[in-house]
Structure formats: C-alpha cells, structure tokens
Amino acid sequence: MPDKSTSSEPATVATPETPAKPVKIYPIVKYGDPILEKPGAPVKKFDAALEQLVEDMFASMYAAQGVGLAAPQIGLSLRLTVIDVTGGKNPEAKIVLANPEIIHAEGEVREEEGCLSVPGFRGYVIRPQFVTVKAQNAKGESYEIRGENLLARAFCHEIDHLNGILFLQHLSMLKRDLIRRKIKKLRKQGEW
8 A cells, every 4th residue: 555654744634623733744664664673662641742643643544544553653662553444434433542452352364454564565364353452542541442353453453563563473474575575675676
C-alpha cells in the first residue's frame, strides 16, 4: 500500500462537535529502523500533549490508509497505539490503547496481513479470532475491550509493534527471507 505519510506539515481537522485544530501528519518509520524492533516504554503521563499525539496518530494513520498505527511506527518508543478498522468512516470506532495487554485470546484464523512500516509486502499470519485487551484510554482510564476477526487481528498486530515485533516474524522463514532480500534490493536502489 502506498506510503502517503511523508508530510510533516500541520493539517486542520474539523468535526461537527469540535472546531478545527492543527494536527501533525507523521512520516511512517519503515522496516530496518531499530525503533521498530525494541519494546516501547509505558505511557506514564496522560495530559493534553498525549491527547494531541493521539489525534496526530489518527490523522497520520488515515493519511497512510491504515487501520492501526503504533507509536514506534512514527519514531516514538511508547506503548501507545490507535486503531480504526473503519478507516475513518465511523468516528465511534476510534480506539486508543495505552499500555495495552492481551488478557484473553481464543480461536485461530489465518489471514493475509500487511503493515504500514513494510509497505508493499503482505503475508499470511495466524492470529486469534477473538481477543480481549486491557488498556488505558488517552485520559489514563483503564478499560477492557473485546475484538473479533479484523479488530482482533489489529489488536494483536499493533500490540506486537509495542513489543518490538513485526508481522514478518510471524511468517515462514522462507517468506520472511524473500521479503528481506527484496527490501535490501530496494534499499540499494534508493527506493526504501
């Protein structure tokens, strides 16, 4: 999928409930950056700056045409992720997970998966069909949320990012090596 998130120019987002406020569109960090392979630090400060970061992350995710975005994917080593499996079509579907932890998983589904940090590459990954996550929202309030199918997959994928794990690590060694070789070739050509 095309990476359209290379601008860091402030954009303005307006909704009927709130006046327009500037948001920052972060560039998406690509595979090969060490921040993607290290666990993020817990979110400790829940304030207006964090709420703004969450809005910036949603805007960055939508600009990149994703359904989930973790803080390490924008260069921040934090246990924070945003998810919206509707792609912005339903404002009620926006989910913020700070310091998330999977507390229950069941079932098994093998589906094709991609990643904004590994643009243009997809692979089949086995994930739980149902997942329950315990997390905090942008205000620091604890809650639990259950997801199934695509939402459960998004929870697992984004929480993996917070633990320094990319979806590539869930692929067969053969598929993973093939993708790594292609990325290495793209890097040599200056296209990565």
